[in-house]
Amino acid sequence: MTSITQQRGVAIITALLIVTIATTISITISTRLQLDVQRTSNLIAQDQAYLYLLAAEEWSQRILRQDKKDSRTDDLSEPWAFQVPPLPVDGGSIQGTLTDLHSCININTLVRNGAFNETTKKRLSQLFRIQGLKNDPTQAIKDWIDADLDTSNPDGAEDGYYLNLEVPYRTANTPLYSISELRLIKGFEDNKAFQLVAPYLCAFTTDGSDTAINVNTASSEVLQSLSNDMTKDLVTKIIERRDDKPFTDIKDFTGFSKLGTIIKDIANLSVNSNYFLLRTQARIGPANKVMYSVIFRDSSGKTEVRSRTLRTL
Template sequence: MRKTNQSGAALITAILITAIATIAAVSMASRQHLDIRRTTNVIESSQAYLFALGAEEWGKQMLVRDRQQNQVDHLAEDWATMLPPIDVEGGRIAGQIKDLQGRFNLNNLVTDLPSNPQGNQPASQQPSQLDVDRFQRLLRHLNLDDELVYAIIDWIDKDENVSIPGGAEDFTYLRFDPPYRTPNAMMASVSELLLINGITRDIYAILEPYVTVLPEYTAINVNTASVEILTALSSDWLAGDVDQLIDQRTPDGFQSVASFLASATATGKISGTEGLSVQTNYFIINAGSEFGRGRTSLYSLVVRDDNGKVEVAMRAQGVY
């Protein structure tokens, strides 16, 4: 009887050891499979990112060549043509260049004032009335409250004085949950609008296609500006004027701001040339790429100087 019990115990022990070994082997195999999959994903994602950098370089070279060919930027140029998806070894890339100076630069709303020669009055800031007027016309054209401009001004300017009407400084934001303060500095991303008092996601969705934030004062390129932006340049447009203006600038755009202002449609309706241009320095290159399971969407803010040199000022993945 004792031998039978011992044999049974040995059998159970053997089965248990076999089960444990099997579980360990399966666990090791599963872990190894996951490690291989994880490594593969990292490699494929890295390769997709490198493909996107290649598309970025394509965009930079397009902009360099464009400046070598002429000094005027318009929508009939090669850079404005989307690079369709192209199959490459193991993946695919696509690219698109957009002129950011065809949009309204929100950082234009506040202008710096230098200190006076006597040195008894420090440098300060004030709203740029020309740009405030243009932005308010854009807001009204989009059926948005034009007093939103003052909340944006207070978000950017360095003081704590609330602009009336519609402004908001720290006192307002510190009552939010969670509380936060105004940066009192130039905006770094258009998405900052979502933090500004009075701007909802619905408002942001309407406004976002027509605005940008750039690190310096920039002129609006009248050759690449949309109907909405051109509408914001004047309060004297008649019905159909802006559509006619769009027709007049094709195919090669206005060759100078003077020719734009002298066009039959714009004559006498836009005062001065301040804040207008037919050239662009700031572009966004949107590069999309795939490699295996890896996918990347890369947004590259590039700046082109007067000599045609193009440099990357900022990169963002997924969202710009």
């Protein structure tokens, strides 16, 4: 009798073990299936968001091409300059903003054929002074961009400086791909210095030509960098004038308030633009993607995307 009872107990325990194992396997399979379904859903949402970003990119190029047909100049009253609110799309929303890359100083134009571009150097130095930087970091920026390892005196910096830092690294010796790279350059170790100037600078490569500053879209700080004699009151007058009637050419600009006697160097000034930055954000289900596209538009109005940077938030 005792043996039968023991056998029954063993049978019950064995049955419970089998049920437990079967339940565990079932839960594992169900969990993996749910994860696979969620993963697939996320991938579909990511792909859908990316396609919406590309569609917005094409739409923006159409706007720029049409703008070239409609206007000889570029200013902030044109359709491309307006920020579009989030547009509803299947599964979420999309939003895009076009920015004129001629409204800021392209820091990569500081170096031309391995030497200083004096026009850009003067404007950068003026901007840094206006924004309250204690030291002028233009020499350090040149050394970071140029291809050689010769240190510019007295304030430059090449490998010898950076390799002796607590966290050593080498100079890039190439143009900046992003303005955030300034944080690696001597003079911008302090985040405050970077934040003071970052809104008025940009970094992108061209086909070898210098990037002109568009006086119809440039910020007040960039306009003030055009001359040591440019006052805030005069900049205010310039902005009021262009808001009322954009400048038609550089002669029109220099003839306003005797700017021709104040701005001695009018090289690389313009009233139209070729490079634009498109920031697009697509939110589709769980996917939240941001894409930055540098769009080039030539004199005939033809556009092409020169670079893309994709981020997932």
